[in-house]
Amino acid sequence: MRMRAAVRRTLVLMWKELLELKRDPRLLNIVILAPVLQLLMLGYAATTDVRNVPMVVADADRSVASRQLIDRFNDSPYFTVTHVVTTVDQVDPDLTKGTAWMALSIPAGYGNHLGTGVPQTVQVIADGSDSNSATIALGNATALLAGYTKQLVAARSPAAAAAGFDARIRIWFNPRLESRDFMVPGVLALLLVVVTAIMSSMAIVREREIGTLEQLNVTPIGRGELIVGKLVPYAVLGLVDVVLVIAVALLWFQVPLRGSLALLFVLTLVYLLTALGLGLFVSTVSDTQQQAMMTAMFFFLMPMIYLSGFVFPIANMPRVIQWLTYLIPLRYYLVIVRGIFLKGVGLEALWPQAAALAVWGTAILGLAVARSTKRVR
Amino acid sequence: MNTGADTITVDRLTRRFGDFVAVDDLSFGVHQGEIFGFLGANGAGKSTTIRMLCGLLLPTSGTATVGGVDVRRDPEGVKRRIGYMSQKFSLYEQLTVDENIRFFAGIYGLSRAKFEERHRFVIEMAGLEGRGRSLTRDLPGGVRQRLALGCAILHEPPIVFLDEPTGGVDPLSRRRFWRLIDTLSAQGVTVLVTTHYMDEAEHCHRIAIMHAGRLAALGTTSELKGLFRGRSIVEIDTGNPVMAMRVLQDAPAVEKTSVFGTAVHAVLRHGDDDLAELRQRLTAAGLTVGAIAPVEPSLEDVFLDVMDRRAS
Ligand SMILES: Nc1ncnc2c1ncn2[C@@H]1O[C@H](COP(=O)(O)OP(=O)(O)OP(=O)(O)O)[C@@H](O)[C@H]1O
Ligand SMILES: [Mg+2]
Numbered sequence: 028m029r030m031r032a033a034v035r036r037t038l039v040l041m042w043k044e045l046l047e048l049k050r051d052p053r054l055l056n057i058v059i060l061a062p063v064l065q066l067l068m069l070g071y072a073a074t075t076d077v078r079n080v081p082m083v084v085a086d087a088d089r090s091v092a093s094r095q096l097i098d099r100f101n102d103s104p105y106f107t108v109t110h111v112v113t114t115v116d117q118v119d120p121d122l123t124k125g126t127a128w129m130a131l132s133i134p135a136g137y138g139n140h141l142g143t144g145v146p147q148t149v150q151v152i153a154d155g156s157d158s159n160s161a162t163i164a165l166g167n168a169t170a171l172l173a174g175y176t177k178q179l180v181a182a183r184s185p186a187a188a189a190a191g192f193d194a195r196i197r198i199w200f201n202p203r204l205e206s207r208d209f210m211v212p213g214v215l216a217l218l219l220v221v222v223t224a225i226m227s228s229m230a231i232v233r234e235r236e237i238g239t240l241e242q243l244n245v246t247p248i249g250r251g252e253l254i255v256g257k258l259v260p261y262a263v264l265g266l267v268d269v270v271l272v273i274a275v276a277l278l279w280f281q282v283p284l285r286g287s288l289a290l291l292f293v294l295t296l297v298y299l300l301t302a303l304g305l306g307l308f309v310s311t312v313s314d315t316q317q318q319a320m321m322t323a324m325f326f327f328l329m330p331m332i333y334l335s336g337f338v339f340p341i342a343n344m345p346r347v348i349q350w351l352t353y354l355i356p357l358r359y360y361l362v363i364v365r366g367i368f369l370k371g372v373g374l375e376a377l378w379p380q381a382a383a384l385a386v387w388g389t390a391i392l393g394l395a396v397a398r399s400t401k402r403v404r
Numbered sequence: 405m406n407t408g409a410d411t412i413t414v415d416r417l418t419r420r421f422g423d424f425v426a427v428d429d430l431s432f433g434v435h436q437g438e439i440f441g442f443l444g445a446n447g448a449g450k451s452t453t454i455r456m457l458c459g460l461l462l463p464t465s466g467t468a469t470v471g472g473v474d475v476r477r478d479p480e481g482v483k484r485r486i487g488y489m490s491q492k493f494s495l496y497e498q499l500t501v502d503e504n505i506r507f508f509a510g511i512y513g514l515s516r517a518k519f520e521e522r523h524r525f526v527i528e529m530a531g532l533e534g535r536g537r538s539l540t541r542d543l544p545g546g547v548r549q550r551l552a553l554g555c556a557i558l559h560e561p562p563i564v565f566l567d568e569p570t571g572g573v574d575p576l577s578r579r580r581f582w583r584l585i586d587t588l589s590a591q592g593v594t595v596l597v598t599t600h601y602m603d604e605a606e607h608c609h610r611i612a613i614m615h616a617g618r619l620a621a622l623g624t625t626s627e628l629k630g631l632f633r634g635r636s637i638v639e640i641d642t643g644n645p646v647m648a649m650r651v652l653q654d655a656p657a658v659e660k661t662s663v664f665g666t667a668v669h670a671v672l673r674h675g676d677d678d679l680a681e682l683r684q685r686l687t688a689a690g691l692t693v694g695a696i697a698p699v700e701p702s703l704e705d706v707f708l709d710v711m712d713r714r715a716s
Pocket of ligand 2: 567
């Protein structure tokens, strides 16, 4: 009897919440437009692919062989040779002005010595002011040179090639070398937590601000009923976002999904609960919507983004901070979402992360219930 | 003052916020079926008292019972016996009239049959026939207040707390609202209501005047007016009330003065024997003076008098 009354109150609260959400003119923007636009934007921006790097070549050799090498660079999608000069000091102005990010220097006699056994050194100079891009571009250049060398050797001496020349560059899990395939699932994870946590952080504090919370507090509604009644409607909206965002990742960015879509969906739901629980918890401890927004953003979401491994690799963090990252749900979900998308692994590999998320979600929801008092002390 | 039959008993109730004492050692009782008014300046502690009595705020010390239930020990028990309209607006503006009623009926666990009956009652008392589908946001203030009252008493509580229910509402709507309060009281419902309007206060069976967290005066309207026994009030018609007040302040017979509409009220120390002298003083100061007549003290006179004496 008691239970039935509690269930009824919870359902009535959900119904009311959905009605209010439905009539909120900002809803469409927050739930649909913002996440999709952000995923599109971040999906394009948060890519570490460095393509069409402008390149200047100092060709002191001017032979057929040197021209072949230059063409090789120019034909690659990663480089565009802007112009060719003769000596190394002539590349300087281009690098300082930024019209070229990279320079290739081919020594005189390169063509003549090729194939004679005399080791040839070509020099690659990169503008290090954007060290990230430089490292990636250098990697691309190295790979290109290695491939080219292997080809040259094979052409002149098939035996040597067969004997096992190896460029020793291998790419795992992301053979298309698309950093977008790696980034988009991460952006998806980020977006879901930001949108749902911020949305639900408004849920209770909004009523506190308007004054209706005090009205609710004189009714028989229980604290758990309040939290669950608020949680479920926002979970429904979160689910809409999940479907939307996964659809954009698969259909628009064509990120290959190697694992199970159903598993991805279920684990994303668990992740959603942690984000919603976090938002509701913030909502119970805040006095105003603005305060809730700030608390959610600066105390929870920002540290989460920085410490999750999304921006900086966890392996490179100091030991203490590494321990701290275990407190961050995004950390677990990143492993899950990348694992399912890129490696195609299943629950047998991901259960620790799934369990961590479930524990986290339960704990934060429990805290939210405990914090939402019906009487001010 | 506290008889055993009181439905609300308040005993040395105190609430602090940090060092600040918002409600200070408050004691009184409210009879069943009574309309009990709470008067007091902004910040006097009226809302704080009501929130403690509704089980929304824990008292720092002292006790209170509402409907026989201790507010400190069983706030949820109190909540089952009361209806409460907070000072802030307490309906969902994005919901329609019907949806608001349905929501609160659901939260209070009304049966289907009961819901139909109460829904009809609320629509009728709020004067919302045929407007069930209007968004609450679009209703005029007076109608919204009546609807809010209806939603607060859907579960037919025997005790109702109304915190400034008619703030910002036109006089006609206020009168209509008070007819509802009278009806409730006639049905035996106890109503504790705060207001800043003196005409509303006159309507209460008894009035408590709060000042800085303390109970400054308590009684029926006529009991409160008895505070003026031995003194008298004259109303002075004059073209320049401000100037007249300044002149009167120097008259030895005058205890104090206040503006009352376009006239001046002067409280005289011993009877109305000095009226001629007052007129003389005023004309001597170059003021045109109309009638000077003794008047019954109004509740406003009482209120201002109590405030003054508390402040000094
Ligand atoms: N939560 C709180 N924290 C700190 N101070 C508070 C709190 N609630 C009320 N106060 C203070 O307690 C005092 C009494 O407030 P209260 O709202 O009870 O006054 P009131 O008589 O209802 O006034 P009004 O006529 O303006 O509604 C005020 O000075 C107010 O600032
Ligand atoms: Mg108040």
